[in-house]
Amino acid sequence: MSPFGDADFLSGRTNVVDPCGQEWQSHWIDNWSLLLILEGKGEIELETGCLPVVKQDLVLIAPGYPHKFRCPGPWVLLWVHFLMRPHLCPLPGWTECQPGARCCNLPKREFLRARSALQEACLLDLRRAPNWYLLAYCLLESVVLRGCRVAAENTSNENVWLPLAQQMLLEPVTNDFSMDRIAAGCGMSRTKFYTAFKRLCGLSPRAYRELHQMRRAQLLLENTALPVAEIACQVGIANPFYFTGRFRKFSGSAPSEYRSRLWKGKKQPPSR
Incomplete structure (x- = not known):
C-alpha cells in the first residue's frame, strides 16, 4: 500500500473513439502527470501555448500547471498521476519544452518497453493486491528514467546551453544580473539568445x-x-x-x- 493512502498514484487509459475528436480539462494538477501516446495525435494546451503530441510521445507535466487536452479524432493514451520522489528531481537530461512540460518521442523499442511497463503499472493499480504500490512505482520510475535518457540523447549540441540559461534565469537577482550576461554565458548575442530561448521554451527569457x-x-x-x-x-x-x-x-x-x-x-x- 502507498504510504500516502494511495492518493499519490492514480492511473488509467483514455480512449477517444469519436471521429470528430474531443476536448477536456485536466482536474488533477497537484501531482506530476506522465502520459504515453499509444495511437493518434492531439495537443495539450497549457497557459503558455499548445504542445502537439503524436504516437510514441512521452509527456511529463509538473504539478501546478493547468492543462487541457484536445484531439481532432481517435486518440489513445496511458496516464499516471503520481508523487515524484526526491531522487528523480531534477530530471537528468530532460529539459522543459515549455514551462511545466517535457516531451520526447520514444524510438520503437523504447516505446514498446515503456508501454509494457505502464500497462503493468496500471493493472497493478487497478487490482491493488498486497504490496502492489512499490512494484507499480518502480515500473513508473523506469519509464520516467527512460524518457530522461532518450531526451538527453536527442538534445543536440546547439541546445546544451538551455539548462544553464534556465538555471541562471531562476537564480536570485544580484547587482550583475542582466540578460546580456546570461546570453554571454550561453555563448550567444542577446538577440540570438532571445530568439533561441523562445523557440525552445515558448516564452521569452x-x-x-x-x-x-x-x-x-x-x-x-x-x-x-x-x-x-x-x-x-x-x-x-x-x-x-x-x-x-x-x-x-x-x-x-x-x-x-x-x-x-x-x-x-x-x-x-x-x-x-
Whole structure:
C-alpha cells in the first residue's frame, strides 16, 4: 500500500473513439502527470501555448500547471498521476519544452518497453493486491528514467546551453544580473539568445523568469503568513509595488486579496 493512502498514484487509459475528436480539462494538477501516446495525435494546451503530441510521445507535466487536452479524432493514451520522489528531481537530461512540460518521442523499442511497463503499472493499480504500490512505482520510475535518457540523447549540441540559461534565469537577482550576461554565458548575442530561448521554451527569457516568480509567490501566499514585501523580496523583486502589479496581472487579484480569499474562514499558516 502507498504510504500516502494511495492518493499519490492514480492511473488509467483514455480512449477517444469519436471521429470528430474531443476536448477536456485536466482536474488533477497537484501531482506530476506522465502520459504515453499509444495511437493518434492531439495537443495539450497549457497557459503558455499548445504542445502537439503524436504516437510514441512521452509527456511529463509538473504539478501546478493547468492543462487541457484536445484531439481532432481517435486518440489513445496511458496516464499516471503520481508523487515524484526526491531522487528523480531534477530530471537528468530532460529539459522543459515549455514551462511545466517535457516531451520526447520514444524510438520503437523504447516505446514498446515503456508501454509494457505502464500497462503493468496500471493493472497493478487497478487490482491493488498486497504490496502492489512499490512494484507499480518502480515500473513508473523506469519509464520516467527512460524518457530522461532518450531526451538527453536527442538534445543536440546547439541546445546544451538551455539548462544553464534556465538555471541562471531562476537564480536570485544580484547587482550583475542582466540578460546580456546570461546570453554571454550561453555563448550567444542577446538577440540570438532571445530568439533561441523562445523557440525552445515558448516564452521569452523575461516571461519565463516572471512566470516562475509568480508561481513561487503563489506558493508563499498560500502556505505562509509572510508580509507581501518579504514575499516580493524572496522571489527576486525588490519593489513591492511593482510585484503587486505583476501579481495582479498574473492572478487577477492583488497578493493580499489573493491570500484573503484563499484563507477566508481558515486558520492562517505561521509566519516563516
